[in-house]
Structures are given as C-alpha cells and as structure tokens.
Amino acid sequence: MNRRDFLKLIVSIPVLGALALFVSPLFRYLRPSSGPLKSTGWDLSGNPTEWHGTKGLVKEPDMPTAERNVEFDLASFPTPWSFQPFTFSQQSKEYTFKHFQASKIPGFVVRLPEDKDGKPDFLVVSRICPHMGCVFNFLPDPAEAAAYNYPSANNPLFACPCHLSVYDPLQSQDVSGKLLAGKVVSGPAPRPPRQFQFDMVGSKLVITTLEAGGIA
Numbered sequence: 001m002n003r004r005d006f007l008k009l010i011v012s013i014p015v016l017g018a019l020a021l022f023v024s025p026l027f028r029y030l031r032p033s034s035g036p037l038k039s040t041g042w043d044l045s046g047n048p049t050e051w052h053g054t055k056g057l058v059k060e061p062d063m064p065t066a067e068r069n070v071e072f073d074l075a076s077f078p079t080p081w082s083f084q085p086f087t088f089s090q091q092s093k094e095y096t097f098k099h100f101q102a103s104k105i106p107g108f109v110v111r112l113p114e115d116k117d118g119k120p121d122f123l124v125v126s127r128i129c130p131h132m133g134c135v136f137n138f139l140p141d142p143a144e145a146a147a148y149n150y151p152s153a154n155n156p157l158f159a160c161p162c163h164l165s166v167y168d169p170l171q172s173q174d175v176s177g178k179l180l181a182g183k184v185v186s187g188p189a190p191r192p193p194r195q196f197q198f199d200m201v202g203s204k205l206v207i208t209t210l211e212a213g214g215i216a
Helices: 003-030 142-148
Strands: 035-042 048-056 070-073 083-093 100-112 121-126 137-139 157-159 166-175 178-186 196-201 204-210
Touching: 070 083, 083 204, 100 166, 100 204, 121 178, 121 196, 121 204, 137 142, 142 157
Parallel strands: none
Antiparallel strands: 035 048, 070 204, 083 100, 100 121, 137 157, 157 166, 166 178, 196 204
C-alpha cells in the first residue's frame, strides 16, 4: 500500500463512522410504529379509565407519583358544600442529577349535594387555575361571585381572583370527549380545574393522584 492509499484509508474511517452513527437514528425515525401508547385517567366518579392512543416508538411517559396520600375523615364534611383545603405533594421524574422534582399542589375537597342514591358525592380539584396558573378560591356564598363578574350564581362556586374565571361544580364540560365537573361559566379559563383521583376507604376519603397536565 502506497502512502496516498494509506492516507485515504485513514481519512475514510472517521467518515464511515459518522455515516454509521447518522444512519441508525435515521432508520429509527423512518421505522413504522412499534408499540401502543396509552394513558390513564379517571371519570367523574373517581374510577380509573385507560385510553389507548396511536402507536409510537416510545413508551408511555413517566407520570408523577404522590409522596404520600392525603386523607380526610368523612366527618369533616357534615353537610353538602362542606369543604376542606389541602396540599398534595408529588414527585416528577427528572433526568438530571436531582432525579426527582418535588412539587406541592393546593387543592379543595368539596362535598356536593347527594347523588341520585342519596349518598354523599365529592369533588376534589387542584386550586391551580388552568388559565394562567393562579390559585383560585372556593365561594361558599353564591353572592360572593358578583365580585368576580358573575352575579347570577345559584350555588357555591370556584373563582379565580387573577382573571375572574368562575367554575360551577354542579355543571360538566366536555374536554376531549370526556365530561368533567367544574364547567367554566365565566372568564377566560379553557377548561375545568384538574381533578384528583380519590378512594373511599371505610370512613376516610383518600386522595391519591392528580390528573396529568398543567395550565393552558
């Protein structure tokens, strides 16, 4: 092998290596979908549901997990429209040296009027407004809604002091094919508050998971 051929060989090695590194992700990108993508959620009664979407190359995302469940004794809600504030702590996986990012989400548990079977019904929501992330209030007195540009209230409501979004716990709104309690009846919010999943365990209400997603 002469000197010129040897230099050509030396130069071609890194070029071929770079080409091989480029071809692999290119074929992976062009490759047909290979696995189902699914997501979990819950209905208005707090029952878990599962949604199967289009197939993709990636597995389902790492969902936040509760640092601990929040529990309330049912005696804390003696009558309809009794409510309790709480703070829910959860961890989200973070692919850095920190590994996990902790966050604390304020919420409300509200006892609604009895359902058709005469049993107590509850709505558990995040207080983070879906519009711009402000923390909204619960208005036990419907007359207070007038200060939020909603003078026609007939029952207690959630209301955001930042941009005056008002949510009615007794009305539902369609969000991507699902009916969610807490319909937006006034203001710029795009959807009802995000809801917590909860279980009734004996005489306790146990809050376990927050609906995925953030502000609009």
